[in-house]
Every structure is written in C-alpha cells, then in structure tokens.
Amino acid sequence: MSLLLEARGLVGGYGELTILHGCDLTVEAGRISVIVGANGAGKSTAMKAIFGLLPLREGSITFAGEDIVGRTPQELVALGMGYVPQMANVFPTLQVEENLEMGAFIAPDRVARGLERVYSIFPALQEKRRQPAGELSGGQRQMVAVGRALMMEPQLLMLDEPTAGLSPKVMRDIFDIILKVNEADVGVLMVEQNARQALEIADTGFVLGTGRNLYVDTGEALLADPEVARSFLGKRD
Amino acid sequence: MEFADTLNALVYLLNKGVLNAAKIGSIYALGAVGITLIFGILRFAHFAHGDMMTFGALSAFFGTLWLRQQGINIEPIPTGLLALPVAALVTVGLALLIDRSVYAHFRAQKSPPVVFVMTSIGVTFILQGVIRLIGGTGDRQFFFTLVENGERLREDKARLLFDFEWLSEHFDGFAQKIVITAPQLALFVFTAVALFGLHRFLTRTRLGKGMRAVSDNEDLARISGIDVGKVVLFTWIIGGTLAAIAGTLLAMDTQYKPILAFNLLLPMFAAAIMGGVGKPFGAVAGAFIVGLAETFAVFDWRVVYNFLVPDEMHAATALALVPAEYKLAVPFVILVLVLIWRPTGIFRGQVL
Secondary structure, eight states: OOEEEEEEEEEEEETTEEEEEEEEEEEETTOEEEEEESTTSSHHHHHHHHTTSSOEEEEEEEETTEEOTTOOHHHHHHHTEEEEOSSSOSOTTSBHHHHHHHHTTTOGGGHHHHHHHHHHHOHHHHHTTTSBGGGSOHHHHHHHHHHHHHTTOOSEEEEESTTTTOOHHHHHHHHHHHHHHHHTTOEEEEEOSSHHHHHHHOSEEEEEETTEEEEEEOHHHHHHOHHHIIIIIOOOO | OOHHHHHHHHHHIIIIIIHHHHHHHHHHHHHHHHHHHHHHHHOSOOTTHHHHHHHHHHHHHHHHHHHHHTTOOOTTSOHHHHHHHHHHHHHHHHHHHHIIIIIHHHHHTTOOHHHHHHHHHHHHHHHHHHHHHHHOSSOBOSSOOEEETTEEEOOOOOEEEEOOHHHHHHSTTOOOOEEEEHHHHHHHHHHHHHHHHHHHHHHHSHHHHHHHHHHHOHHHHHHHTOOHHHHHHHHHHHHHHHHHHHHHHHHHHSOBOTTTTGGGHHHHHHHHHHTOTTOHHHHHHHHHHHHHHHHHHHOOTHHHHHHHSOGGGOOOSOOOSSOGGGTTHHHHHHHHHHHHHOTTTTTTOOOO
C-alpha cells in the first residue's frame, strides 16, 4: 500500500519549547488516519508542522512521494492538501459561498466544479449560501470549514478536532461527513478528542504522548488493546 | 416673515451647510476607506495616510504645472483633473516603496502592532520633510495665471450656478444661489464612482473577496492558499489611489499647503473607528457623520435665523454651537465617545 503522507522523526515546537520529539505519522492513499492522545501530547502541533505552519528542527515529510518540508501552505494546497484548523476556521463576515470560493483562490477555474461538489456533500450549505458564515451554528460552520478545504479536490484532508465543542448528535453527523468524503478516495488525517468514536472509523491510529508515538496500529487493534483502553479511552461500560 | 425668506433660509442652509458637509464628508470618506482597509488587512494605524494625500496633491500640482506649460487648458475641465491619473500612479508608487522598504521588514519580523504604529509615525515625519523638500513650505494654487513670453494665460475655476430664476420670479425677495465649482463636482462624482467601484470589487471579484478574507482571519487565509502578498499590494494600490484623489480634489477646492491633509488625520481616524475598523462602508458612513457634525457644529446660524425672524429681532453676532477655531475638537469628541460607548464601531468592526 502506497503512503500518501509520510512524516518521520518530527522534531519541533514553538520557539525554544520543543513539543514534538520524533513522532511518525502516515496516511495511506484514500484511508483514514487518526491521532489521539492526552492534552499537550503534540497532536495539533504535529498537524501544523506537516502543513508548514511551524518550522521543523528535524524530520522528513513527503506527500505523494514529494518532499514538502519548508513548503508554504499555499504550495501545499496546490499540491492537493487541505487543512481545517480547530479554531476560527471560517471567515465570519464572508458569505458561505464566498468562504468556499476562498478554498479555490489559487485556481479560479475550479470554483464552479468545487462548489458543485461541496454542495452535493453538504446540501444544507446550498440553502445558506448567501448567509455570512459567522451567523451559522457550530455544526454548519464546521461544514463550511470542511467544504472550503475540499474545494481544490485534495488527496489529503487534514482535520484538527473537527468535533470540538459540538453536541453528540452533530458529532455523529460530522463523522458521517468524514466517512462520506473518504468514500471519494480522499485520505484523511484527523486529530480527535473523542478517541473511541474516531478510532472506530480509523484505518490507522496513532496514540501520541509527549511528542512521541506511544502506539501505532489499526484502529480496531488499538480499540482492542487493553493498555490503550485503560490509558486513553476511559473505561468501557 | 414671508415665504420667500423661508426659501432664502433653506437654500442658504443647503449651500453653506449641507454642501460643505457633503464636500468634507467626501474627502474624509476617500481617506477613511484607505485607513480602514490598511487597518483591517495590515493591522496597524497608518498615520502617514494624511501625508500620502498631501503628496498626491503635490504630484498633481506639478502635473498641472507641466500640462499648462505645454499649453494644455481644456476649459471647463480643470487641468488638475487631467494630472490626477499620474498623481495617483506616483502616490501608489510611493505607498509601495514605503511598504517594501519599511513595513515589509517588520512584517517579516512578525513585529507587534505597536512597532508598526511607531514606524508609521516615523514615516509620517519623513514624508512631511520630503513633501517640503520637493514642494517648498508655501501654499500653491491649482488655478493660476501662467506668464509665458509676456503672455498671461489664465485658468479659471469653472462653476455651476443655480440661481433658481423661477423662484425669484414667483417669490418676491428670494435671492439665494447655489454655486458648485468644477473641483467640487468632480469630488462628488469621483467619490460616488470610487465607492461604488470599491463595493463591486470587494463583493464580486476573487481578489476583493480575498481582501475581506485576510481582513477576517489572516491565518485562515494563508491556510486556504490566498496570496496574502498580493492582497497587501492591492490594499496599497487602492489606499494610495483614493488618497491621491482626495488630496488633489481638496487642494483644488481650496489650495495646496504642506499641512493640507495632516489636519484631516484625526477626523478620518474618527470616521474609520466609528464605522468599525476593517469595514470600508462603515468608514464612509462615519466620514459623512463626522463631516455633518463638524460642519453644523461650527455653522453660523445667524443668516438663517435673520431670514426667519422679524427685523427687530435680528442677531448681530455669530450664532454657532462651537467657535470655528475649535472645529477639530468635534471629531475628537466623537472619537472619544465612540471609543467609550462602542469601540467596535457602528458596524461592529475588529476590536483594536
């Protein structure tokens, strides 16, 4: 199985503070990888490092076989990566459709096709296309944010805690959406607090701790691992 | 009191009050839109904006001089207007030069906003020096008489006169006029066209939407693949062009002075903050509110009052709310009140 994204030995952090201590993260083409772990384990930091938002001190990252260390986010979008940050992930004063258009800023000729595709995945957004994104509910905002990242038809969608702060019902909707996006052969790399639900849909799961890989296995195997269950998943009822 | 006097009072009010408020409001609007765009996208208070307007006016003056020396004078179109496109280009060039050589350095360093503010104050002082070096310290008229080979070539300020003949025929005693000069007419037309064009640009074009996106959330804009450098470039192009238009038309309406627009800085910032930082059309609304407030605060109501009351009650001294020399206090008070009661502005802009 070919690796779409392969990040090895990531070391980096903010200024003097080192958060990543050599973790590896991979996504197979068209599959879902999930990163779980305690607060401060470096999950979001690893995502930012991969997307060129944080300088790396050590490590290698390839995307579809190409070295992407030091590339700008703009170049990564052009290569076929999409990233949805956890906080402030929509443009609040821009209308829903304008938000989506911004996802294909670098390729205006792809806007029409992108919109068609996003609206087919999120029909609810089409009804609200003229509404400023800041007026939407949390779940709908998340749809706009994911939709924006899908406009360039990326091969890899990176999601940083897409269900943070959402109700359990909306959370399930978001997971359904992720599965639906993945059905179209889009690889997914996702950080998730709701570890159990996330591992259930994961092809590969990464359990991070202090910036290192603690466990790497299929989602199913991690869910079955009593060690992982005790430390990270809470007790089963 | 006769009906003619009521008409007299109304037309006088329109001519001396409303028209002046609209004029100064338009100047403020053209400047404040630039200030609010720069504020929203580059995230700092661009104090050098007033001097960019002065620089634009100075460039237009030299352009006018050159055109007149070439024997170009197409009345009733003021020669200053013909020089305006070049003045706008020169001003945009200056803005980009300053950005590339000064502000870009601090952007690369990711300097905190206060550094940008101090830098823009430094740029203001440098610009004021440069303006005086190039243009001297004296005043300059846009409508001047050129003496060439002993021949005196005049250019007069074309004016539209509305003397309401029909009214003066029907109402005995009506004798008011409204006069709009060519630069004033140009100001109204340019302001309307520029603001309409800007609205279309910001809501209909990819780059315009990109500008709003950067203003909303710069990090997300980068993540989305928006070319922030290009957005910054166009911010200066728009801001510089509007500054040159405002400076030139103000100088044509009155005269060019080295401190022409530095004095406008406070009302323009009051307008931008009142409208909500980063909201161009909030800034326009703020500009006209400040313009109206300022004009009517110092407006001498004596003439209007005397038209409306019997002769024996006529006022002999000025009837103004605020003495004219305290005009600048009006936008200052507005600014303070807005910052106390609604710091995000009427249209809820960014928090400073």
